[in-house]
Amino acid sequence: MEEKWWKNSVVYQIYPRSFCDSNRDGIGDINGIRSKLWYLKELGIDIIWLSPVYPSPNADNGYDISDYYGISPEFGTLEDMKKLIQECENNDIHIMMDLVLNHTSDEHPWFLEAKSATDNPYREYYIWRKGDIDHVPNDMTSCFGGSAWEYSQQTGEYYLHFFHKKQPDLNWENKNVRAEIWKMINYWIDLGVKGFRLDVIDMIGKVPDLKIKENGPKLHEYLQEMNKKTFGNKDIVTVGECWGADTEIGKLYSSPERKELNMIFQFEQMQSDQIEGGEKWDLKPLDFIYLKNTFAKWQKELAECGWNSLFWNNHDLPRIVSRWGNDKKYRVESAKMLATVLHGMKGTPYIYQGEEIGMTNYPFSNIEDFADVEAINMYYERKQKGYSQESIMKSLCAKARDNARTPMQWDNSHEAGFTEGKPWYHVNPNYTKINVEMALKDKNSIFYYYQKLIKLRKQNTILVYGTFELLCAENKHIFAYARQWNEKKWLIICNFYEELTTFEYSGKGKIILSNYEQQEIILLEQIKLRPYEAIICEVIV
Numbered sequence: 419m420e421e422k423w424w425k426n427s428v429v430y431q432i433y434p435r436s437f438c439d440s441n442r443d444g445i446g447d448i449n450g451i452r453s454k455l456w457y458l459k460e461l462g463i464d465i466i467w468l469s470p471v472y473p474s475p476n477a478d479n480g481y482d483i484s485d486y487y488g489i490s491p492e493f494g495t496l497e498d499m500k501k502l503i504q505e506c507e508n509n510d511i512h513i514m515m516d517l518v519l520n521h522t523s524d525e526h527p528w529f530l531e532a533k534s535a536t537d538n539p540y541r542e543y544y545i546w547r548k549g550d551i552d553h554v555p556n557d558m559t560s561c562f563g564g565s566a567w568e569y570s571q572q573t574g575e576y577y578l579h580f581f582h583k584k585q586p587d588l589n590w591e592n593k594n595v596r597a598e599i600w601k602m603i604n605y606w607i608d609l610g611v612k613g614f615r616l617d618v619i620d621m622i623g624k625v626p627d628l629k630i631k632e633n634g635p636k637l638h639e640y641l642q643e644m645n646k647k648t649f650g651n652k653d654i655v656t657v658g659e660c661w662g663a664d665t666e667i668g669k670l671y672s673s674p675e676r677k678e679l680n681m682i683f684q685f686e687q688m689q690s691d692q693i694e695g696g697e698k699w700d701l702k703p704l705d706f707i708y709l710k711n712t713f714a715k716w717q718k719e720l721a722e723c724g725w726n727s728l729f730w731n732n733h734d735l736p737r738i739v740s741r742w743g744n745d746k747k748y749r750v751e752s753a754k755m756l757a758t759v760l761h762g763m764k765g766t767p768y769i770y771q772g773e774e775i776g777m778t779n780y781p782f783s784n785i786e787d788f789a790d791v792e793a794i795n796m797y798y799e800r801k802q803k804g805y806s807q808e809s810i811m812k813s814l815c816a817k818a819r820d821n822a823r824t825p826m827q828w829d830n831s832h833e834a835g836f837t838e839g840k841p842w843y844h845v846n847p848n849y850t851k852i853n854v855e856m857a858l859k860d861k862n863s864i865f866y867y868y869q870k871l872i873k874l875r876k877q878n879t880i881l882v883y884g885t886f887e888l889l890c891a892e893n894k895h896i897f898a899y900a901r902q903w904n905e906k907k908w909l910i911i912c913n914f915y916e917e918l919t920t921f922e923y924s925g926k927g928k929i930i931l932s933n934y935e936q937q938e939i940i941l942l943e944q945i946k947l948r949p950y951e952a953i954i955c956e957v958i959v
């Protein structure tokens with residue numbers, strides 16, 4: 419397997435609006451990020467994935483872009499952005515931009531032109547179908563609820579939007595659209611950006627008349643064209659967001675010889691607590707065996723061709739320590755355990771802001787607490803369908819994206835040190851106990867554990883390129899696997915639960931890292947694992 423710099427890199431995702439506010443307007447910004455580079459340097463990450471910072475009316479917090487070339491005034495200026503890129507480079511940190519290419523804002527000049535007349539030159543940049551007020555083109559739905567078609571008064575036709583109605587879908591069949599996009603990507607490459615995360619990229623090949631949303635027939639053709647016209651042959655890392663990928667599709671994207679992307683975010687294991695065939699709001703207890711098998715399947719299938727991304731969290735997912743850990747009594751132990759499971763695998767790990775200090779879900783109590791359009795739409799939709807208030811709130815507390823979007827908790831001063839003004843969104847009240855300042859003062863903190871995991875990956879080829887083998891697949895409490903590289907073998911052994919349990923293997927293990935006090939050498943014959951105990955050890959004879 420070819421060695422690449424991004425294979426032993428660790429990515430840190432910043433949601434700019436909620437990271438750090440430098441000018442007291444309550445909105446995180448680029449200069450706020452610049453003021454915290456020392457912190458990211460201390461953590462040891464290599465790449466910052468920046469969620470969108472472009473001008474946007476914010477129907478979907480920046481994922482509705484009205485100018486691909488600019489910086490939103492609420493985040494700063496293009497000059498600030500250039501300084502950020504430069505200062506990051508001075509610290510050996512690269513910037514990965516978020517590319518939202520499936521749709522624009524309805525306030526993007528292309529759409530303003532397109533909607534004005536059926537014969538406008540920009541009309542074909544978007545997807546229009548005939549219909550009248552009572553007849554929608556078909557029954558495709560938006561990911562945020564309701565129809566995917568919106569009636570446009572001016573021309574009496576419908577346009578397609580797989581997300582908010584303020585996010586019209588681009589028509590990738592149109593070669594001018596593609597040319598515009600290649601030009602824009604190259605502009606950011608010229609500005610010094612070293613990576614791209616491609617938002618819902620599996621939707622660009624849509625065929626609405628056949629109701630094909632993801633994985634359309636021309637998807638990979640478009641990606642190969644993109645690669646050729648933009649980042650291919652440049653030393654740039656790319657990751658595509660693909661909710662609709664299985665392992666076969668994963669290989670199509672990430673096999674190097676196909677010249678598409680380096681890796682994808684696939685979400686199979688993130689659906690381990692959702693009823694099959696249902697939506698993410700349809701909760702079920704975590705299917706732990708499915709979780710392990712799914713991770714193992716991806717590890718195995720992409721072992722020789724392609725590459726995995728490893729993540730528990732992002733700005734769309736609830737906080738992992740609340741989701742599959744224990745955010746009360748064992749918050750520290752379980753956060754470290756979850757980090758061990760993930761960072762021990764083969765792939766490029768992604769950390770979402772605040773994960774490294776064990777930030778938790780927000781204690782929502784009513785619908786007024788939410789800011790996200792997805793949550794608000796779901797609430798009213800399910801109310802209308804007759805779901806109980808209790809069940810709706812239970813789903814929202816467990817899965818709402820707002821859980822991830824509360825401001826970063828820096829210290830226990832005013833608004834967690836995120837802003838000196840009034841934050842755009844509530845700070846989690848637990849900031850007095852969970853914050854960066856406290857984490858940096860405690861040598862046993864989750865922060866320093868992440869720091870160690872990152873360092874381990876840098877110093878040990880086995881973690882980056884070693885083979886993966888799932889152990890005790892049927893065990894209902896333990897997530898364990900072996901990594902092997904030449905003669906060396908490491909075991910990653912994690913108790914995923916609070917109950918005590920026993921792990922059995924043969925030989926002795928030299929402890930590399932653990933979230934509990936350990937002897938230097940342990941007998942592997944019978945390891946009694948404490949609540950959420952995690953061990954990385956080297957097998958010795």
Ligand code: TEU
Nearest residue numbers: 478481518561581617618661698734735
């Ligand atoms: O997310 C894609 C997407 O499918 C999500 O909306 C997903 O269905 C939902 O979050 C599950 O919780 C990307 C971005 O990450 C998201 O923030 C945007 O809202 C969306 O695309 C539209 O650009």
Ligand code: CA
Nearest residue numbers: 439441445447
């Ligand atoms: Ca600000």
